[in-house]
Amino acid sequence: MIDTASLREGLARVCERAGLGTLTGEPQRLTGGAVMESWRFSAGGSDYVLRRAPSLAFMEGRPYGHAVEATLIEAARAKGVTAPAVVAVLEEGDRLGSGFVMRALPGTADPKVILGCEDPDGLLRQIARDLARIHSLRKADVPAGVPVIDTRAAIADLKQQFMAAGGDRPIIALGLRWLEDNCPPPVEPVLNHGDYRMGNLLVEGSRLTGVLDWEIAHFGDRHEDLAFGCMEVWRFARYDRPALGLGAVEDYIAAYEAKAGVTIDRERFRFWTIYRTVWWALGCLKMAAQWRSGADRMLERVVISRRTSEQELDLLLLLEEDAPEAERARPVVLPDMSCTYLGEASQEEMATAIAEWLETLKEKLTGHDRFQLAVARNALGMIAREADLLPMESDLLLSEELLAGEKSLHSSGLLADLRSRALQKLSADVPKYPALRAARAKWIGEH
Known part of the structure; x- marks a missing residue:
C-alpha cells in the first residue's frame, strides 16, 4: 500500500495537471473494495475519489486497464447510467500506479444503510432501470478492449482456475460439471457491468446516485448481470429479499423487462446464478494466491479467501434441486466436535x-x-x-470423480456428505452468514 506522503504528492500532481485546483486536507482511505483501493480527497473546493490498483503487478493479465475502464464509464454516462464523472486517468509521471480520479457522488455504498431505506421497492426499480440502460450499450458505444465472453470458454477458464487452486473442493467440482452439462446456446451479447450488486451501488435515502466498479465489464448474456445481484452473498442481512436484499426476484425482473423491452428466461437466470456462484467461489480462492505472490499483501485477501465456503454452501443449495428425492431426504449427520482442554491454553x-x-x-x-x-x-x-474442526480426508479424488462425471448427485449418500462438509466448514469460517442458518434449518431441522 502506498504511504500517505507519496499519495499526497502524486495527487497534487494529478490535480495540477487536470486543473482540479489545490489539494487540501489528508486523503482518506475508503473501506470496502475487495480488489482496488479507493481514496477520497478534496481539491479546489470539490470532493473526488481516486481509484487505483494496489500494485502494477496486480493489473497483469487483466483484459483491459484503467484508461479503458474510465472511457467505458463515460460511455455509460452518455446512455443515462448513474455513474461518476471521470476527471483524470493516472499517468506514469504521477507516480501513483494505475488508476483514475472521479468526482465524488453523494450517498453511501454501505449495504447495512441502504437495505434499511424507506422505499426498497422504488430503489429496486431504479437499479433495474440503470441495468437496462447498461445493457443498451453495444460495441460501437464503448472503447476497444472490452472483451466478448464465450460461455463455454469461460467455463473452461473456471475449470483451469480450479485446478490451479488445487482442484480439491468437491462442491465446486460438482458445480463445474453441472455448468458443462447445462451450458445454454449463445445469445446476442450486450454490455454487462460484471459486478452489478449491492456494495457497488451508491444510494442516498432511497435514490440511486452511482454505479461503481466497472473493471470487469464485458459483452455477454444479460441474464448474467441480473442473476449476479440476486446471489445470496449480496443480500447481506436480508436473506428474505432475494433481489439485492431489497425485494422479490419477480419484481426485479418485471421492472427490468419493462425498461429493457425483453423477456427474461428463468432457466438462463438459474444457469447464470450457478455460474456466478462458482465464479465467486474461485474468485475468493484467488485472493489467497494474490497475497502469497506479494501482488497485494492486504489482510483482507487472506480473510476473503476463506469466504469460499459461503459460496460452496450456496452452490449446494442451488444444485440439490437436481438430486433424486431419496437423496434430498437422506439425513445429514454432523460429527461431535466438542473438545475439552486441560492445562495450557488451547x-x-x-x-x-x-x-x-x-x-x-x-x-x-x-x-x-x-x-x-x-x-x-x-x-x-x-x-x-x-481448532475444533475435525480433519477431513483429502477431497482431491472426490473432486476428480465429480469433474469426470463418475459421481453425481444421483450417487448414494453423496449429497448428505457434501451437506455435512459444507455446514462444518462454513460454521468455522463465517458462522453468521445468513444462508447458513437457512441451510441448517432445511438440512438438519435446526431452528
Whole structure:
C-alpha cells in the first residue's frame, strides 16, 4: 500500500495537471473494495475519489486497464447510467500506479444503510432501470478492449482456475460439471457491468446516485448481470429479499423487462446464478494466491479467501434441486466436535485472547485502520473455530470423480456428505452468514 506522503504528492500532481485546483486536507482511505483501493480527497473546493490498483503487478493479465475502464464509464454516462464523472486517468509521471480520479457522488455504498431505506421497492426499480440502460450499450458505444465472453470458454477458464487452486473442493467440482452439462446456446451479447450488486451501488435515502466498479465489464448474456445481484452473498442481512436484499426476484425482473423491452428466461437466470456462484467461489480462492505472490499483501485477501465456503454452501443449495428425492431426504449427520482442554491454553483460547485485546484498540483507530482491525478479529475467529474442526480426508479424488462425471448427485449418500462438509466448514469460517442458518434449518431441522 502506498504511504500517505507519496499519495499526497502524486495527487497534487494529478490535480495540477487536470486543473482540479489545490489539494487540501489528508486523503482518506475508503473501506470496502475487495480488489482496488479507493481514496477520497478534496481539491479546489470539490470532493473526488481516486481509484487505483494496489500494485502494477496486480493489473497483469487483466483484459483491459484503467484508461479503458474510465472511457467505458463515460460511455455509460452518455446512455443515462448513474455513474461518476471521470476527471483524470493516472499517468506514469504521477507516480501513483494505475488508476483514475472521479468526482465524488453523494450517498453511501454501505449495504447495512441502504437495505434499511424507506422505499426498497422504488430503489429496486431504479437499479433495474440503470441495468437496462447498461445493457443498451453495444460495441460501437464503448472503447476497444472490452472483451466478448464465450460461455463455454469461460467455463473452461473456471475449470483451469480450479485446478490451479488445487482442484480439491468437491462442491465446486460438482458445480463445474453441472455448468458443462447445462451450458445454454449463445445469445446476442450486450454490455454487462460484471459486478452489478449491492456494495457497488451508491444510494442516498432511497435514490440511486452511482454505479461503481466497472473493471470487469464485458459483452455477454444479460441474464448474467441480473442473476449476479440476486446471489445470496449480496443480500447481506436480508436473506428474505432475494433481489439485492431489497425485494422479490419477480419484481426485479418485471421492472427490468419493462425498461429493457425483453423477456427474461428463468432457466438462463438459474444457469447464470450457478455460474456466478462458482465464479465467486474461485474468485475468493484467488485472493489467497494474490497475497502469497506479494501482488497485494492486504489482510483482507487472506480473510476473503476463506469466504469460499459461503459460496460452496450456496452452490449446494442451488444444485440439490437436481438430486433424486431419496437423496434430498437422506439425513445429514454432523460429527461431535466438542473438545475439552486441560492445562495450557488451547489454540482457540489464544486466538480468542488476542481478539479480545484487539477490541480494546478499536476506539483508538479510525477509517481503514479500524476496518482492518475488524478484519483481523474475524481472522482470529476463524482460527479459533477451526481448532475444533475435525480433519477431513483429502477431497482431491472426490473432486476428480465429480469433474469426470463418475459421481453425481444421483450417487448414494453423496449429497448428505457434501451437506455435512459444507455446514462444518462454513460454521468455522463465517458462522453468521445468513444462508447458513437457512441451510441448517432445511438440512438438519435446526431452528
